[in-house]
Amino acid sequence: MISRKIVLHFPRRLVDRPLVYHLIKDYNLEFNILKAQVTPAEEGLMVLELKGKQEDYDKGIKYLTEAGVIIDALSQNVSRNEQRCTHCGACITICPTGAFELDFVTRKTKFLDKKCIVCGLCIKGCPPRAMELHF
Amino acid sequence: MAKTIEEINQKIKKGNVVVFTAEEIINVVKEKGLKKAAEEVDVVTTGTFGPMCSSSAYLNIGHSNPRIKLGGGKTYLNDVPAYTGFAAVDILIGATAMPDDDPRNRTHPGEFNYGGGHVIEELVAGKDIRLEATAYGTDCYPRKKLETWINIRDLNEAVLFNIRNAYQNYNVAVNLSNKTIYTYMGILRPELGNATFSSAGQLSPLLNDPFYKTIGIGTKIFLGGGIGYVAWQGTQHNPTALRTDNGVPKRGAGTLAVIGDLKQMSPQWLVGTSFVGYGTTLTVGIGVPIPILSEEILGYTTVTDDQIYAAIVDYSDAYPHLKSTIVGEVNYAQLKTGKITIQGKKVPTSSFSSYSKAVEIAGTLKQWIISGKFQLTQPVASIPGVESGVTFKPLKERSIQS
Known part of the structure; x- marks a missing residue:
């Protein structure tokens, strides 16, 4: 099991898609939302603590990245x-x-x-x- | 055996002076006893590093061609207004001054990102500062407008002059109201959400010489990383404040006005500082040497955090409305554990005065003295003590309607 805190930046076009839902459903990951923010004219931002098997974690991150979400490690922020x-x-x-x-x-x-x-x-x-x- | 400052200076010259910081001296006296330690120890060094709003720098920028009389006009340093009410090219920049177009608290709480304290820090750091001035023009000073970069190395004089620093003890701030408040004691959370304090406690200069027996006008000190002097008692100097039986003030009491050549100071010890919702200021490093002229003087320097009490004051009501009611008293040993109990509630504490930096200042001053580069001075006059009866008065407001 690993646990990481990450920052997700959602471009405007992705703000209305339930992307993180798939992290639970398809990748078996647990998450805790530490911060979430969406403003109509801007991008969405979400700070997550993501827990799960390394393999699932990697797949989940790959899924989000391919969908167009930009991911940073939280500690850099x-x-x-x-x-x-x-x-x-x-x-x-x-x-x-x-x-x-x-x-x-x-x-x-x-x-x-x-x-x-x-x-x-x-x-x-x-x-x-x-x-x-x-x- | 009583010593004199002259004898201590001879020992500094010879390289056999004995110096301890106000923190170290506590154990030295515990081990050796007061009498023996007073014979052996020559100097105790103190230190403090905290936000001190009544700080400023005055500058003489030299004359331009054609000449301009800044006096009576307007002058800005990096957009921060400087005081010009002097002769032609003398100006003074205060730590809390801020640009005319700063939004201040229009959207509360304001950010106060840049002000006079930051200008002083950048000046000391050797950065170019943008000076813009307008004047009314005279026959002898015809110029009406000046825009130029200035740099501390080119100025005739750059002098740090702080009219109130080094407060001898200070309030502990809390908030009894039900909403967050933004003060010069920081962000205070509602209903005793936190308590903030600002004193170096057992290392603080005036708490180690509670009756001003050695610190006086002309005392040479560590100021902003360089050498400075006590110029006078500070404003709001209040020697008659409430004291414990051993003489340690339990409230804000004595203060110092200090002065020194800004050119030999360092931005490490003069830091531009911002208080959200309140304003800008300057965090100043000060260290004062205490010559151990007698057992009594040494005794005062052994004061420990658990013997120094401060008043807990409500900044949502008592402070703004000048009420003398206090929430309670607490000592610095309790404050420094990170939690105190007020009205049965555990309240987290934090400080605005950096104790680790105070230790560094007292240590630096100790090294300066040991290495022979810093000699002590004999004060030329005392600052008012308890016997003076000097008190800190509120404003007597009078109607201007006739």
């Missing part, structure tokens, strides 16, 4: 600019999923990107603007 981070820790209580943790020894703030669901709250909440959103 919010990153910390280490040069700008002052380790104040303001992000710790802003993040809804606990992706920031204080290291009690070094008193530095750790960014656990595995816990990040790309909600974006930390982007504006970070005083030196060290958190960067990449799409």
Whole structure:
């Protein structure tokens, strides 16, 4: 079993097609929708945590890619600019999923990107603007 | 045996000075005892790195040909307005200034991505800054318009001048209302959703010299990565604030006005900062050396986070409406565990002052002193202490209708 967080970008023409439904039905994958957003004039975006056998996962990704969905790994989407981070820790209580943790020894703030669901709250909440959103 | 600053400076010159940070000194005194440690230790270094809004830089840009009198006109640095109410080519840029066309809080909460604090950071980083000015023109200063790039290396003077920094203790902010609020203490979630604080606690300069026995006007300090000086007490200096039995203020108390040559500072320690829904500011690194002139002075530097209490203040009502009611008190050891209990509720905490950077500043200052590149100064005058009776007064508002 593997579990990965991915970002799906749906071009406009695909927004009304039930693509992710087929991930369950045809590829036996489990998913948890972390974020979904569709605006009439724009593309759709969905952040998924996808679980299943490696083989099924690969097939499911292939199906989505062939349908025209653009897929990114989630961890590439919010990153910390280490040069700008002052380790104040303001992000710790802003993040809804606990992706920031204080290291009690070094008193530095750790960014656990595995816990990040790309909600974006930390982007504006970070005083030196060290958190960067990449799409 | 009492020491003098002159004797400590002799030891710095000879290379046998003994220096500890305000964090290290706690265990040193625990092991050796106060008397022995006071004989051996010469200096304790402190540090703090947090957002400090009353920060600014003044610049002299040199005269153009033909000359222009910026004074009384309008000047912008990267679209951020600078204060021009001086002579011809002196300007001052404040940390919270922002471009005229910034939407501010028109759509609440505003983002406040760029302001005076960011201009100061870019200036220190050696980046070119776009200056645009308009003036009214005089016989001796005929020019009315100026558009040019400026760079810190070409300026006659670039001086960091912060009229209130290094607050001796500060509020812990919470939100008792039922909606999220956006403050200078960050995003505060409803119904005690979080608590934020901003002090280096046991490493903070004025908390290690609570009665200002060594820190005074003329004290040489680490400022923004370079060398600066205490210029005066800071604005809102409030030495008569509530204190614990050992003298540690339990509320915002003393403050410092500091000054230093911006040209030798570093963007690592002067960081342009944005508070969503609130505005822009500058995060400033300050480190103050405390000469150990007596056992009493050493004793103050051994203060620990669990002895420093702060007031928990509701920023949805008490703070904006100037009410003195507090939600409770908490110490920094509790705050630094990441969770405190308020009214029976577990509340997550976070800080705006970087403790790890404060440790780095105190450590850097310690190295400067040990290596002989930083000598201590004798203050030329004290800043007002408890005995002065100085208090921080609210505005006395008076009707202008006659």
